[in-house]
Amino acid sequence: MSEAAAKSGDENGVASEVAGNPKRGADPGDAGPAAAAAAAKKPRTAEDAGEEGGEAARVFEIEADAAEDKGTRHAMEDAWVLLKDAGLGSPGKLRCAHFAIYDGHGGRLAAEYAQKNLHANVLSAGLPRELMDVKAAKKAILDGFRKTDESLLEESATGGWQDGATAVCVWVLGQRVFIANIGDAKAVLARSSTEDGDSTVKAIVLTREHKAIYPLERARIQKAGGVVGSNGRLQGRLEVSRAFGDRQFKKVGVVATPDIHSFELTGREQFLILGCDGLWGVCFHFQYDQSPGLRKTFKTC
Numbered sequence: 001m002s003e004a005a006a007k008s009g010d011e012n013g014v015a016s017e018v019a020g021n022p023k024r025g026a027d028p029g030d031a032g033p034a035a036a037a038a039a040a041k042k043p044r045t046a047e048d049a050g051e052e053g054g055e056a057a058r059v060f061e062i063e064a065d066a067a068e069d070k071g072t073r074h075a076m077e078d079a080w081v082l083l084k085d086a087g088l089g090s091p092g093k094l095r096c097a098h099f100a101i102y103d104g105h106g107g108r109l110a111a112e113y114a115q116k117n118l119h120a121n122v123l124s125a126g127l128p129r130e131l132m133d134v135k136a137a138k139k140a141i142l143d144g145f146r147k148t149d150e151s152l153l154e155e156s157a158t159g160g161w162q163d164g165a166t167a168v169c170v171w172v173l174g175q176r177v178f179i180a181n182i183g184d185a186k187a188v189l190a191r192s193s194t195e196d197g198d199s200t201v202k203a204i205v206l207t208r209e210h211k212a213i214y215p216l217e218r219a220r221i222q223k224a225g226g227v228v229g230s231n232g233r234l235q236g237r238l239e240v241s242r243a244f245g246d247r248q249f250k251k252v253g254v255v256a257t258p259d260i261h262s263f264e265l266t267g268r269e270q271f272l273i274l275g276c277d278g279l280w281g282v283c284f285h286f287q288y289d290q291s292p293g294l295r296k297t298f299k300t301c
Contacts, residue, residue, distance in 0.1 A: 060265050062097055062172060071278065077104035078276055079115040079165075086119060086171070092129025100169040102244070103185050103276040107163035110245035113152045114165055121147045122171070132174055138260045141171065141180050149244050149256035156247050164238075164246030167258075168207060168274045175265045177272075180258040181207040182242035184277040195267030206272075208259050210242035217241035217253075226252030 062084055070076040079102040086098035098119050104111030122144030128137050156162060166183020179187050187206040193199040210217055213232035221227075221234055221241060226249075229236035238249055246254050273279075 059095070060175065064097075064099060075108065077106075077108045077111060077163075078102060079104065079108070079111040081115055081119065081169075083119065087129065088120065088123060090123060090129055094129050094132065094174045095172065096127070096129065097172040098170065099274060100167060101185055101274045101276060103166045103183065103278075105164050105166075105240075105243075106246075107161060109156070109159070109161050110152060110163035110165040110243075113155060114148055114167060114244045117151065118144055118148045118167070118169065127171070128173060132176060134176070134262060137171070137173060137176075137178055138262070141169075141178060141260055142258065145180065145182070145256050145258050152245050153247050153250065156245055162245070162247050164240075164243040164249075164254075166210075166240055166243050166276075169258075170272065170274065172265075176262055177265060178260060178262045179206050180260045182210060182244070182256055182258050183240040184209045184211060186275055186277075186280055188273045188275070188280075190270040190272070192268045192270055201270060206261060210259075211239055212241045212253075213239075214241070220255070221253030224251070224253035 064082045064084055066080045066082055068076060068078060068080070081098060081100040083098040086096045100115070100118065102111035102114045122140050125140040125143035125147065126136060127140040127144075166181075166185050168179070168181040168185035168187050170187065171178040171180075181187065185207070186209070189204045189206055190201050191204055192201045211232070212218060212221055212226075212228045212234040218228050218241075226234055227236075228234060233239050234241060234249060234254065235252060238246065238254065241253065242255050242257065244256050
């Protein structure tokens with residue numbers, strides 16, 4: 001499971017149902033959580049952040065943390081990334097931060113490979129570092145996912161392993177947040193109606209799950225020659241329809257193409273949680289309106 005938080009503006013994410021089913025035929029209670037949380041502080045103004053177009057520029061400071069629990073499984077198969085300074089030495093004026101959760105299944109190797117390589121691949125694919133270009137940023141993320149999966153599949157073929165991993169990732173470039181996901185890990189944003197943080201807080205799901213049973217995913221799978229069984233799983237075995245790795249399922253419709261959405265940071269975002277399916281399905285649901293209620297729910301997880 002995973003969590004991440006930041007203050008943000010109008011989100012372009014897609015609402016999604018809460019679900020906690022395992023990727024392969026394990027018991028839902030076995031879902032192993034890995035958690036990463038990031039929260040934005042109050043913004044600084046132009047006095048210490050510089051002027052932009054004659055107006056005070058607000059710079060949101062980001063805090064982040066992570067937690068994990070393997071549940072009843074023998075080993076933890078998930079991995080996470082917390083990089084508040086994610087430039088990796090590349091020059092650029094834009095603040096770059098990166099947070100990610102990789103929910104492994106069938107083993108930990110795919111999650112670890114993505115953990116080590118995805119962000120570097122996204123940077124090398126042209127993630128903007130000087131001037132914000134939303135289209136270029138989304139293309140870099142898309143290309144980074146593709147390159148990571150291609151090289152992961154080569155690695156798994158050489159090593160003789162067939163692990164897979166779903167992912168939910170966040171990049172903060174300047175004041176814009178990008179969310180990319182494959183599979184059933186989720187990103188949920190807590191946003192207040194006013195900037196003081198004392199007003200009503202809504203939980204907004206920013207990601208869309210990718211499962212073989214869903215119509216659009218099923219259609220792609222069937223076109224590729226795959227079959228969705230009566231249990232809703234690809235070839236009767238795999239629940240998710242998008243993932244890194246899963247080499248044996250790539251020819252029957254599994255892809256690593258992410259959904260990518262973005263929003264601008266304002267002063268109303270309280271925190272953002274990135275979570276594996278076990279976090280949402282086993283620990284709690286987020287049907288709360290008031291900020292204290294949201295915080296109480298996260299504490300009881």
